[in-house]
Amino acid sequence: MGTSTSSRGPGGDSPLVPPWADKDGQGPGPIPPPQRFKEFRKSLGKFVSGGNHSDLRAALGKYAGTATGGNTVGPRRFGSMAHAGGALFDALTGSQDGRETPSLDLTTLNGQDTDLAIDIIIRALLPNDGDDDRIRIAMNEALSECLDGYAEFDFSHITDEMLVQMMLAYVGRCVFGQVVLDSKDAFARAESSAQAETAEADLLALVEAATDKHMRPLLSGNVRMFNRTQIADAQLRAITEVWTEWEAYLHD
Structure with missing residues (x-):
C-alpha cells in the first residue's frame, strides 16, 4: 500500500485542527490533552504485532x-480534504453538465491515456497545504478505481455509480492516510514487511467498510444534483458518523 512502517506523525501538542483544515472558521479546537496519541499508538502497535482485531477496534x-478530540472535533481535521473532494466531484460532473472548472479544461483530456489524464486532474485540483500529500494519494486511488479498465480517458463513460464509488474511495483513503500518519511508529511493531502489509490491509478494510456504510446513504438519489459544497458537507457528515461508531468501540 506504499505506507512506511514509521511515519513522522504529528506531536501530541499539535492542534486538533490545523489552520489549513479549519474550513468552518471555528479555530483549532480545545487544547489537546498531553500525549493524546499515546494510547492509540500503543493499541495499534499491539494489533500490528499480534493481529487481534479487538486491539484494532480499541485503537480506533x-x-x-x-x-482527535471526539466526534465534534475530530472530523473537522478533514476540512481541507473534504473541500478538495468536493472540487474533484464538481470537476467530473461539471465536465458532463457543461460547467467549467478553473484551470482544468476537461474536454482536452478525452482520448488521453487514463493515467496521464488522472495526473493532470490531480495537479489542477491539489491544494498547497499540509494535507496535499494525502489528498494527492486519495485522489489518485479514487480516480484509478473509478476509471479502472479504461485505457483512454472519456468522461462520457462515467456513470452515477462510478461517481459514488469514487467519492467512497476518496474519503476512505483520506481517513486511512490520516490514521496511518498519526500512528507514527506503530507499524514498526511488525516483525516483517508482510506482517505490516497485512495490518495495513486490515485497517484499510475496516475504514472502507465504515465509510461505505455511512456515506453511501448520503449520496442516494440523483447524485449529479449535488454541488461541491454539498459533497464536502456529506464527506464531513459521514466522517462524523464514523467517529461516533469508533468511539462506541471503547464500550465493547
Missing part, C-alpha cells in the same frame, strides 16, 4: 475518542 476507539 481511542483514536476517535481521545487522540
